[in-house]
Amino acid sequence: MSEPSGGQPVAASDSQPTVASGPGGSIYDLGYQGYHGLRMPRRAVVAALFGQTLRACYGIGRGARAKIAPFALAGLALIPAILAVGIAALIAQAGPAGSRLDSFSPIHYYTYAGAIAVFVMLFCAAQAPELFGRDQRFGVLPLYFSRALARTDYAVARTGGLMVGLLLMVLVPQLLLFVGRVLNAPDPGTGWGLESPNLPPILLQGLLTVLLLGGISAAIASHTPRRAYATAAIIAVFIIPPVIVGLV
Amino acid sequence: MPLISLASLTKRYGDVLALDGLSLDLEPGIIGLVGANGAGKSTLIKILLGLLRATSGEARVMDLDVRTQGPDIGRVVGYMPEHDCLPPDLTATDLVSHLGQMSGLPRAAARERTAEVLRHVGLYEERYRPIGTYSTGMKQRVKLAQALVHDPRLLLLDEPTNGLDPSGRDEMLELVRRTGTEFGIAVILASHLLGEIERVCDFLVALDAGHLLRAAPLRSFTERTGVLAIEVEEGQDRLAAALSAQGLEVVRDARLVLVALTDQRTYDTVRDTVVDLGLPLVRIEPRRHSLEDLFRDKATAA
Numbered sequence: 307m308s309e310p311s312g313g314q315p316v317a318a319s320d321s322q323p324t325v326a327s328g329p330g331g332s333i334y335d336l337g338y339q340g341y342h343g344l345r346m347p348r349r350a351v352v353a354a355l356f357g358q359t360l361r362a363c364y365g366i367g368r369g370a371r372a373k374i375a376p377f378a379l380a381g382l383a384l385i386p387a388i389l390a391v392g393i394a395a396l397i398a399q400a401g402p403a404g405s406r407l408d409s410f411s412p413i414h415y416y417t418y419a420g421a422i423a424v425f426v427m428l429f430c431a432a433q434a435p436e437l438f439g440r441d442q443r444f445g446v447l448p449l450y451f452s453r454a455l456a457r458t459d460y461a462v463a464r465t466g467g468l469m470v471g472l473l474l475m476v477l478v479p480q481l482l483l484f485v486g487r488v489l490n491a492p493d494p495g496t497g498w499g500l501e502s503p504n505l506p507p508i509l510l511q512g513l514l515t516v517l518l519l520g521g522i523s524a525a526i527a528s529h530t531p532r533r534a535y536a537t538a539a540i541i542a543v544f545i546i547p548p549v550i551v552g553l554v
Numbered sequence: 555m556p557l558i559s560l561a562s563l564t565k566r567y568g569d570v571l572a573l574d575g576l577s578l579d580l581e582p583g584i585i586g587l588v589g590a591n592g593a594g595k596s597t598l599i600k601i602l603l604g605l606l607r608a609t610s611g612e613a614r615v616m617d618l619d620v621r622t623q624g625p626d627i628g629r630v631v632g633y634m635p636e637h638d639c640l641p642p643d644l645t646a647t648d649l650v651s652h653l654g655q656m657s658g659l660p661r662a663a664a665r666e667r668t669a670e671v672l673r674h675v676g677l678y679e680e681r682y683r684p685i686g687t688y689s690t691g692m693k694q695r696v697k698l699a700q701a702l703v704h705d706p707r708l709l710l711l712d713e714p715t716n717g718l719d720p721s722g723r724d725e726m727l728e729l730v731r732r733t734g735t736e737f738g739i740a741v742i743l744a745s746h747l748l749g750e751i752e753r754v755c756d757f758l759v760a761l762d763a764g765h766l767l768r769a770a771p772l773r774s775f776t777e778r779t780g781v782l783a784i785e786v787e788e789g790q791d792r793l794a795a796a797l798s799a800q801g802l803e804v805v806r807d808a809r810l811v812l813v814a815l816t817d818q819r820t821y822d823t824v825r826d827t828v829v830d831l832g833l834p835l836v837r838i839e840p841r842r843h844s845l846e847d848l849f850r851d852k853a854t855a856a
Contacts, residue, residue: 341659354661
């Protein structure tokens, strides 16, 4: 915005404030200003909506109450990693006996996704309706679709925002675990050598988890403006199939 | 380049024809879109915005095709919907600046424009409160502000005075008029209230059951329907007969004799005729026919 709206002749000649009064109060009109600055291309608009969605995933940009559920669930998902890093530190102090202790520790990369699965599902059930139902519930969609983005842009930005938000929740604890184990090794070089083969599976598993859970919950949540229905439906879809499989 | 150009635009919902082969070119201005509920006003606006697909025909906004160039149209058009469209838990500032970004403004510019445009519509300290706490009048202003935030070339307003009290209506119409006349933004104002259109618009498009009833400058409506009302205490029949004998279009209406006002000479003819017949004259009054007559005439003709 190199040139704000100052140079507009219409606004300049209209600098005299006009007043319209009514019983409810008065409107002081200081004049409307045009906009002659930069306008962003469509993909920047989609990126802005993606960023807003990612923040909304964690209730950022909403009231304090909107932050409770996502932050609590993400925090719960982080606790096992913090514990495991502590255990790894103890193991490192235990010296050679540590490798045996390590095998008793219940928290490993391969058990992590299972350990936090409940929190990830609850996160989906809580936040997907927030991202996909709100705009329908309050009739905001026409305001988006009449702007500089297409319907598919909206869907891509919203779904992408949810998936990346989930990916953070799934990966941050495991990366913390990874970094903790690398640093607790006798020296970081050997630590990296020992731990780095675990990285690709961690990333791949995280990605698959997010695509599956995020995709299902986005699909369900976008079908109803009613938050409670969407939350219940997502929980049902996540919980019922394993139960049936267990019974059979 | 016309502002809007329609070519046999048709929209069908099942058995109902909402728009029936509408063809029309509109130049920039403040355009009133008038018609009863269900006449096709909202349908037309939504097709122009790309919110609805036409069944057949073509529509272009500023030479952009509504079917293929929706996002490009979205940059230069502002839309104020008829229904509620504001999330109650957001503040006006947050909502309007986010929507400004969605229209292509950079983040900082969107925030700056939001403050200006909310001031323009008359929202000050309230803009930091959640919209859920606003009165209907304030909500309508936020709806107008979000349509203006990106400084569009065309505003599409669907029943902007819905739910407002009389003074709120006046203020909203005044805002719309100022936005259209002083800032050079073309406006299409859809309303079922002819009085509102008459006060604000300079061009009128009348729709009826999906058909184009008429599209013309507002002036031409009031000119062509100019009528002189003559009230005499007696002898209305004689007067009517004498006036029509002189080639004027005459209608009897209870105690009144109504004469079509063709030009200034009509006044002289009427005065002379009344004098010649020696009738007790009460008054002669030019009656500026309101737009309602447009529809009344149509109804009687049908």
